[in-house]
Amino acid sequence: MILNRFFRLPFLALLAGTLAACQQADETVDTADSTAAAGPEAKPGLALADGVLLLPIVEGRPGAAYFSLENSGDDPVTLVGAHIDGATTAEIHExxxxxxxxxDSLEVGPGQTITFERGGLHVMAFELSSSLTASRTDGDTEPMTEITLTFSDGDKLSAPLTIEAMGSAASGDSH
Ligand SMILES: [Cu+2]
Structure with missing residues (x-):
């Protein structure tokens, strides 16, 4: 009986440790799941529209994203960063x-719409994945990716970008 207990205790301790590790792993997965289930992140009062990611003519060069950002809230917001799915890094440029x-930071006042457009503000996307392509495999499917803007209060805003190839008309662009 006494011997039996001595053998059991370390085994139970080991088992408890394994279970704790498993639970931890499960929690990590749960967190990721609930984030995904919440869908695209949306900062209240802000809307990103007409998003386009323009791919470079020469592979390996950065791309540029253009869109309009509207602040319909009552307070100014400060844009401090951007991420584009399929790009290693993205920077706000002018x-x-x-x-x-x-x-480094761009304030959008209440009621203000800021337009990111050629020759002005843009989000530059570096080290683009080869999965980002502008080719349409069938007529009704537009190639898309997603941009996520980060604000100074930590809030984020995600929105789709239509992927387009830089046409010859844009070859005079500074990119
Ligand atoms: Cu740039």
């Missing part, structure tokens, strides 16, 4: 007098 500058 083209001024033909050269680009990185923007």
């Amino acid at each position: 083209t001024r007098a033909g050269s680009m500058a990185k923007i």
